[in-house]
Amino acid sequence: MRVLGIETSCDETGVAIYCSQHGLLANVLHSQVALHAEYGGVVPELASRDHIRKLLPLVNTALQQAHLTKLDLHGIAYTSGPGLIGALLVGASFGRSLAWTLNIPAIAVHHMEAHLLAPMLDVERLQLPFLALLVSGGHTQLIAVQQIGHYRLLGESLDDAAGEAFDKTAKLLELPYPGGKELAKLAKQGIAGKFHFPRPMLDKPGLDFSFSGLKTAALNTIKANLPLSLQTKADIAYAFEEALIDTLIQKCRRAIHMTGIKTLVLAGGVSANHKLRATVDAMMLQEGGQAHYPRLEFCTDNGAMIAYTGCQRLLAGQSETLSIEVKARWSLIENNYVNYSR
Numbered sequence: 427m428r429v430l431g432i433e434t435s436c437d438e439t440g441v442a443i444y445c446s447q448h449g450l451l452a453n454v455l456h457s458q459v460a461l462h463a464e465y466g467g468v469v470p471e472l473a474s475r476d477h478i479r480k481l482l483p484l485v486n487t488a489l490q491q492a493h494l495t496k497l498d499l500h501g502i503a504y505t506s507g508p509g510l511i512g513a514l515l516v517g518a519s520f521g522r523s524l525a526w527t528l529n530i531p532a533i534a535v536h537h538m539e540a541h542l543l544a545p546m547l548d549v550e551r552l553q554l555p556f557l558a559l560l561v562s563g564g565h566t567q568l569i570a571v572q573q574i575g576h577y578r579l580l581g582e583s584l585d586d587a588a589g590e591a592f593d594k595t596a597k598l599l600e601l602p603y604p605g606g607k608e609l610a611k612l613a614k615q616g617i618a619g620k621f622h623f624p625r626p627m628l629d630k631p632g633l634d635f636s637f638s639g640l641k642t643a644a645l646n647t648i649k650a651n652l653p654l655s656l657q658t659k660a661d662i663a664y665a666f667e668e669a670l671i672d673t674l675i676q677k678c679r680r681a682i683h684m685t686g687i688k689t690l691v692l693a694g695g696v697s698a699n700h701k702l703r704a705t706v707d708a709m710m711l712q713e714g715g716q717a718h719y720p721r722l723e724f725c726t727d728n729g730a731m732i733a734y735t736g737c738q739r740l741l742a743g744q745s746e747t748l749s750i751e752v753k754a755r756w757s758l759i760e761n762n763y764v765n766y767s768r
């Protein structure tokens with residue numbers, strides 16, 4: 427089955443074609459970073475308009491890359507939430523309409539399920555059950571995956587998501603947008619032990635997170651050290667990243683102990699962070715388990731993860747009616763679907 431995947435939930439237009447027999451056949455992406463940079467963050471209306479401009483040319487490029495025509499497709503998958511409503515509507519209305527004209531099924535994909543399954547674009551058979559730490563710009567969640575399509579929420583952020591905390595702290599340090607990656611780069615020059623930030627909620631039982639206090643701690647440290655030298659900025663970035671990663675790691679370790687599950691999948695934009703990956707690897711070695719990550723290009727938003735997830739859902743017998751629905755907020759758990767074991 428060959429599925430066209432369309433991702434337009436935020437500031438990336440992603441299009442890909444995934445084949446259940448031959449894997450990924452095409453993957454193209456247009457990033458809107460340059461468009462939003464001067465505003466220091468995503469401007470929703472500009473995002474929607476740019477998706478409209480870029481989507482059709484990207485679909486044509488993906489088809490060319492795969493040496494296919496539209497008639498060779500068996501299904502169309504599009505992100506229908508969570509995300510920016512206008513941006514989602516572009517991909518959903520385009521994808522649903524194209525499927526209708528081609529008389530093939532369409533499938534609405536949950537953006538976070540797609541992040542969660544992204545490692546499977548490279549590792550076909552992940553041992554089930556596994557734990558997943560989803561760390562993106564909008565979400566921080568620990569999920570137990572019993573099987574593909576069956577997700578149990580173990581814990582989540584009660585306020586800022588991990589990526590959001592990275593981005594907001596980067597902005598406080600006057601780093602260019604998008605900040606997470608820039609902060610991580612600067613942290614490499616930081617000196618350990620110069621500053622110490624709190625590890626929120628580690629003193630409480632359970633698997634929820636809270637990152638807004640960490641951002642406030644960074645703000646207070648910045649104010650107390652003005653004017654900031656480049657080295658002080660790097661030292662603050664180091665302490666922030668260390669505290670955030672330490673918090674994520676300790677909660678993952680707790681989840682492993684609570685569930686006895688020793689396979690951990692990391693996904694979402696923040697899983698591109700090298701220090702997080704190295705720290706998770708070290709922790710999993712101690713725990714006698716194994717961690718899996720998506721390829722770097724599949725950590726952040728992309729069409730490949732949507733095409734892959736849509737393909738799994740279509741193979742599980744799902745498809746949409748002719749109505750087009752998008753959701754700014756959408757719990758991954760609500761999205762659980764019929765058991766599908768490969």
Ligand code: KG4
Nearest residue numbers: 562563564589606607610695696699726727
């Ligand atoms: O998954 P994603 O592309 O979009 C959402 O679904 O939100 O994640 C974007 C987030 C941003 O907050 C970005 O700053 C963060 O991922 N991010 C990073 C790194 N690369 C991207 N955060 C820390 N270190 C990185 N290397």
Ligand code: ZN
Nearest residue numbers: 541562726727
């Ligand atoms: Zn995302």
